[in-house]
Amino acid sequence: MGRITARRRVTRYTIGERTARREDHLTVEEPLEIRVGGQALAVTMRTPGHDVELALGLLVSEGIVHDREDVVTARHCAGAPPGASDGGGEFNVLDVRLAAGVTVPDSARHALTMTSACGLCGKDSIEAVRSRSVHAVRDDGVLVDPAWLAGLPDRMRLAQSVFERTGGLHAAALVDVERDELLVVREDVGRHNAVDKVVGWAVREGRLPLRGTVLVLSGRAGFELAQKASMAGIPVVASVSAPSSLAVDLAEEVGLTLAGFVRGTSLVVYAGDRRVRPTSVTATQVSA
Structure with a gap:
């Protein structure tokens, strides 16, 4: 795996104490x-690591890839150092070769430029991503x-290896409901990248669609993350922070259960409470 953390000299100021x-x-x-x-399809700012998963997850969210058979190869381009593997930070171009008959729609043919804070910055309009x-x-x-749902963020947090050192990463996790199993956890400087890496993992494992799972998010649940969950067939999203109004609208539209805080x-x-059945806590309805 490539370099995912860096060391820098800093000055710590504590009021009333020595610098x-x-x-x-x-x-x-x-x-x-x-x-x-x-x-070129997209340029995104990311934390190096699991780059192939990131690319495959993005292709799922763009509606280009639907399962493992749609992809022939996915690898970093020539020029990578000998022995480098998926996720190497020394090279930053990755090419995906699609199976015969799998095409890139016209709506995605222009290169998307994304920051680590936004997964949809290259889209022409909100309607284009519905x-x-x-x-x-x-x-x-x-x-x-x-x-059980309320305890999932703590379980994900315990599995975050890089956050312990930096405190500067988002995380996404996938949990199997029936088996009560934490399937995968991915970290990234971008919240949408972390979700793409989780979905990309599912592509490589041949697990799409992700029925019977919960997607756990370390931050807020924006529209783009609800969209990515729905594109992978995930029925439940649990976010540590609040969802946006558009994320709730989308969840209601596609039948997604969306929980925040x-x-x-x-x-x-916020949506899809039919899948939430209290057995050990009291459910309280709050009217506007």
């Missing part, structure tokens, strides 16, 4: 150009207990 000079760990942020068949996934969110009998012993369900 201290020390070395601190920072999260690495570098650009990644994602190409499809040699043609694409329909082949992995529709279904009512497939998934039920989650609020107490999932912390400690409480949470707020």
